[in-house]
Amino acid sequence: MIKEPAYAKINLSLDVVGKREDGYHDLEMIMASIDLYDDLTFQIIPENRIRVTCEHPQVPTDERNLVYQAIRLMKDRYHIREGLAVHIDKRIPVTAGLAGGSSDAAATIRAINRLFDLNLTFEEMLDIGLYLGSDVPYCIYGRMAYVTGRGENIEPLPSLENVWVVVIHPDIAVSTKEIFSHVKVDQLAHPSVQQVKAAILKGNYSEMVRHMGNALETITFNLYPEVRQLKDEVASYQPDAVLMSGSGPTLFALTQDPTFAEQLKEKLDIPNGVKRTVFVVKLKR
């Protein structure tokens, strides 16, 4: 039996740079993992089947689950005859923009590589990951990175020390596919991801927070005005930055002061408008 953690990610910046022939979009992103994770436990079972268990009511345990799909794909590709039982202890909010499902799939790829001594290269794992979803390659890497293409080109960046992240998850399910279906690249406001990248390379936190942006915010905010209201509420407490992660609806605020982070959580925990869950975590090193 082995355990593998699956960390949640946030987008410190996200730009949509073009529409591709295959229907996906080319993106330019700064991605970071946070200290919020699902715990996955893997066990080889004698009968040749895939068994996924999870107590979270919104997580399917059949072939719709990316963990199930990752196992099936790797069993086929590497001729694995044993069965596998996986338990997902879910802590990352689902359909939130935090890549919970993608990170579970990435953890599965890493775990199967270890469990069956496959000795896969990082590139081979990325290739399997991209087949399952655009965020999976990044989740296999799991550290601060500049990410382009559909999500498969990963350029490592240095991590930032002492950054506290207040994650605010409004109780709304947002479909990534739906948000992207409304994208018109020339009508979006494009943040300067290059400036965010340059700031991170210099270890300059204040310069980074000044340039952060997410091109998908206006689309999600127009479809779900309560998310815009929530962002305004968070911004009124003046954290260093507040931004939507991915296609939303989860927002996050940044600060270098852990006391401020806890105070912000206390204020946001007071019911006001859309129901929300608030976590205080650190940017993962």
Ligand code: C5P
């Ligand atoms: O790859 P994934 O299944 O996570 O993507 C979900 C949906 O988001 C895709 O079907 C696509 O509509 C959209 N998407 C996109 N361009 C990307 C990533 C996702 O258009 N780079």
